[in-house]
Amino acid sequence: MNCRELLLAEDVTVSRPGNDGSFERILGKTTLGVTPGEVLAVAGPSGSGKSTLLRLYNRLLEPDSGQVLLSGKDIRTVSPPVLRAQVPLVAQKPYLFPGTVSNNLRASARLRRVEPPELHSPETKSLVEMCRVETSWLDRDARKLSVGQQQRVCLLRALLGPCKALLLDEPTSALDRQTGVQMAQTFKLLTKEKGLAIILVTHDLEIAEICADRIALMISGSVIETGPVAQVLNAPQAEASRQFLSLAVPDNGDVA
Amino acid sequence: MNTTIIDLSLWDLVTVYSLLLMSIALAHLLRAGQNRDIFWSGLRMFVQLLVVGYVLHLVFALESALAVLLILIVMSGFAVQTIGARVEKKMPNFYRVVGSAMLFGCGGMTFFFCTLVIGLEPWYDPRYLIPLAGMVIGNSMTGASLATERLAAEFHERREEIETALCLGSSVKLSAEPAVSSAFRAALIPSINAMAAMGLVFLPGMMTGQILSGTEPLIAVKYQIAIMCVITGSVALTAFIILRFGYRSYFTSYQSLREQ
Numbered sequence: 001m002n003c004r005e006l007l008l009a010e011d012v013t014v015s016r017p018g019n020d021g022s023f024e025r026i027l028g029k030t031t032l033g034v035t036p037g038e039v040l041a042v043a044g045p046s047g048s049g050k051s052t053l054l055r056l057y058n059r060l061l062e063p064d065s066g067q068v069l070l071s072g073k074d075i076r077t078v079s080p081p082v083l084r085a086q087v088p089l090v091a092q093k094p095y096l097f098p099g100t101v102s103n104n105l106r107a108s109a110r111l112r113r114v115e116p117p118e119l120h121s122p123e124t125k126s127l128v129e130m131c132r133v134e135t136s137w138l139d140r141d142a143r144k145l146s147v148g149q150q151q152r153v154c155l156l157r158a159l160l161g162p163c164k165a166l167l168l169d170e171p172t173s174a175l176d177r178q179t180g181v182q183m184a185q186t187f188k189l190l191t192k193e194k195g196l197a198i199i200l201v202t203h204d205l206e207i208a209e210i211c212a213d214r215i216a217l218m219i220s221g222s223v224i225e226t227g228p229v230a231q232v233l234n235a236p237q238a239e240a241s242r243q244f245l246s247l248a249v250p251d252n253g254d255v256a
Numbered sequence: 257m258n259t260t261i262i263d264l265s266l267w268d269l270v271t272v273y274s275l276l277l278m279s280i281a282l283a284h285l286l287r288a289g290q291n292r293d294i295f296w297s298g299l300r301m302f303v304q305l306l307v308v309g310y311v312l313h314l315v316f317a318l319e320s321a322l323a324v325l326l327i328l329i330v331m332s333g334f335a336v337q338t339i340g341a342r343v344e345k346k347m348p349n350f351y352r353v354v355g356s357a358m359l360f361g362c363g364g365m366t367f368f369f370c371t372l373v374i375g376l377e378p379w380y381d382p383r384y385l386i387p388l389a390g391m392v393i394g395n396s397m398t399g400a401s402l403a404t405e406r407l408a409a410e411f412h413e414r415r416e417e418i419e420t421a422l423c424l425g426s427s428v429k430l431s432a433e434p435a436v437s438s439a440f441r442a443a444l445i446p447s448i449n450a451m452a453a454m455g456l457v458f459l460p461g462m463m464t465g466q467i468l469s470g471t472e473p474l475i476a477v478k479y480q481i482a483i484m485c486v487i488t489g490s491v492a493l494t495a496f497i498i499l500r501f502g503y504r505s506y507f508t509s510y511q512s513l514r515e516q
Contacts, residue, residue, distance in 0.1 A: 058423065060512045080511040085425025095420040111426035161425055 005069070006197040007057055007087065007165045008033030012066035014052050026052050028222045029066070034165065034197040039187055041208035041229065042201045044218035045244065050201045053218070054167050057199060058087040070164070085112055088158035092170040094150035096142040101133075101153055104142045108161040117160045124160065130189050131156040132182060148179035155186070165197040166190070172207050184210040205233060205248055217241050261469045273298065312386065321380040328389050332358055335397040342401045345408035348505040353498055354400055361400075361494030362392045369486045391462065391483060392490045395447065399491035403443035403498050410435035411506045412516070419513055428511045432503045443495035447488040454484065 014027040027049040034040040042050045055061040056068055059080050068075045075083050085108065096104050106116040117124050119138070128135070133156045137145065142153060151171060158166060168187070172180035188211040190196045202208055208215055209229060216226040217236075225232055225241045236242050276298045283290040315323045336355050340346065347353065366389045370376045376384055411418070414435050421431035454460060462483060466476035508514055 059510050060419070060422070062508070062510055076510075081422075081425045081427050084423050088425070089423045091416070091420070091423075093416070095416045097417070097420075107421075108424040111421050111424050111430055113430075158424065 004035050005033030006036045006071060007199070008069045009053065009056055009063075010067050010069065012053070012056055012063035012068065014049070014056070014061065014063055025221055027063070030221075030223055031066075032216055032223055032226070033069075034199050036164075036195045036197050037191050038214065039191050039198045039200055039212045041212035041215040042199060042218060043203060043205060043208055043215060043248075045247075046203070047220070048218040049221040050218050051169055054089065054169055054199060054201050057165070057167055058084045058089055060084075060089065081112065085161040086164045087167060088161060088163055089167040089169060090151075090154050090158050090171050092173055094147060094154045094174070096145075096150055096153060099142060100139050101142045101145070102138040104153055105138075105157050105160055108157060112161065127156060127159050127194075130186055130193070131159070132186065148175045148183075151175060151179075151183065152186075155183075159190070159196075163196065165199070168198060168200045168202075170201055170203065172202065172204060180204070180207055181210060183207075187211040203248070205245070209233060217244060219244060273302075312382070315382050315386070319378075319382075321378070324380040324382045324385055327382075327386060328393075331390060331393050332362065335393050339397055339401045339404065343404045343408070345405075345412075347404065347408065347502050350404070353501050353505070354404065357494045357497035357501075358393070358396060358400060360497055361490045362389065362396045365486050365490035365493060366392050368489075369482065373482065387462075388483065388486070392487055395487045396490045396494040398446060399443040399495050400498055402446070403439045403495040404502065406439040406442035407435060407499060407502055407506075410438050411503075411513075415513065415516075422512060428504070428507045432506070436499045436503050439499055440492075440495055443491060444488070447484075447491050451484055451488065454480070460484075 008031075010031050011029050012027065012031075013025075013029050015023040015025045018024040030049075030053060032040070032042075032053070042053065044050050052061065056063050057075075059068070059075055070078070070083065070087065088108075097107055102119065105119065109116040119125075119128070131152050133149075133152050137149065137153070142150065145153065151174070155166075155171070166187075172183050175183065184207045187198055187200060191198055191213075198211075200208070200212060212229045214226060215229045215232045216223045217232065217238075217240075218224065219240050225236060225238045227237075232241065233245065236245055276294060280291050280294050283294060311327070315327060332355075336351065336358055339354055340351065343350075366385070370381075370385055370388065371379055374384065379385075411432075418431045418435070422428070450460075460480050463476045463480040466479060467473055471479075506514055
């Protein structure tokens with residue numbers, strides 16, 4: 001691996017104390033990174049450690065060993081709030097703060113105690129369009145939007161900070177197919193036009209196919225195969241990948 | 257008017273205990289299953305208060321600062337232990353946080369009142385210090401357990417909200433603010449309600465006691481007002497210290513939420 005990666009986990013491991021006092025391995029020694037302008041999909045069955053891995057990238061969780069680098073620098077050298085504003089995570093279930101949509105869009109600035117973004121500036125406007133957030137929503141009660149609309153507001157809210165890379169944890173699994181596909185197109189657009197790096201954890205291979213450049217397949221705490229998405233999905237090298245792919249049914253409701 | 261208090265004879269006490277027998281009979285009649293509870297708690301009250309009566313009698317006679325302090329420490333210890341028993345989900349370092357909050361909150365407020373306001377002479381005069389500190393500790397104990405319980409519940413319920421805020425670059429302190437302020441509100445509600453209802457809904461115990469023992473009602477009222485302010489101050493300070501240090505224990509050293 002070289003320092004082309006914007007965000008890189010290097011030899012990270014995570015284990016958790018089990019019920020019987022022993023340590024349960026959640027994530028074996030893993031190295032995985034994403035470059036600017038790239039969507040990296042991380043797929044695998046539930047319990048394969050993909051969400052755990054995702055949470056290492058903005059230090060919601062710390063690895064037992066190994067390190068995570070942002071632009072070649074150990075993320076432990078940056079204060080966690082600064083890191084997380086640059087590498088926000090959007091969760092599976094959208095969470096909006098009470099109040100209007102515009103109140104939510106200003107939340108990141110408010111929480112970081114900086115000036116709120118100008119929602120009508122050209123830069124912001126293009127993000128608003130890419131996320132398919134409509135200006136007519138701005139004054140509406142954010143929690144009264146549909147789940148799909150809420151998820152788009154969450155995505156936009158994360159982007160309105162000093163965002164460099166985006167961590168997405170099953171962002172489409174609560175949405176209907178059409179909205180999910182639209183979201184996936186948005187992810188692609190964000191990387192290609194804004195140069196963002198996206199790590200997308202998903203069980204939905206169709207979504208991965210639409211937007212991802214590369215895919216990493218994870219099974220029981222290990223990345224078993226990485227490569228260009230078409231190659232891995234159509235001609236997987238590892239036996240375990242073939243098994244997983246043959247069992248993977250689109251939209252199986254996997255909640256990791 | 258007779259200003260000396262009428263003593264209760266042993267026979268008088270036996271007479272009032274017959275009311276407990278009546279309560280047992282009523283509980284039995286309704287099959288409430290509390291017969292034993294009423295009997296035992298009635299007996300416990302008798303023994304405990306009798307012991308306290310003798311201890312206080314002894315401490316008043318001793319006139320020693322050490323003995324008074326010892327009593328206050330034992331009282332606070334029981335209070336912290338009671339909070340511990342009542343609160344199911346304890347934050348890490350629970351006893352250290354709650355113990356020091358009670359020490360500074362109750363101790364500080366009681367000291368403020370007794371030395372700076374009343375100007376006790378000597379400062380440890382047990383006739384004032386022990387009952388006043390008792391009321392302050394008792395009320396702060398309730399406030400402290402409400403604050404810790406509420407904080408645990410808030411962190412449980414607001415997990416998503418707090419993590420969302422962290423993911424947007426919020427500091428730990430700011431992300432915990434809604435939980436902390438809600439816990440503080442919960443702790444102060446009883447004191448606020450008590451002050452607002454004071455005199456209308458009930459005549460507080462201390463005032464009643466002072467009036468019974470012959471104190472001029474207006475003096476008793478002034479004492480009651482003062483002690484309510486001290487109690488509210490102590491509850492607020494104790495809850496503040498607990499929350500100020502307690503919320504951090506829900507986060508890791510690298511500023512993320514601890515796993516539950």
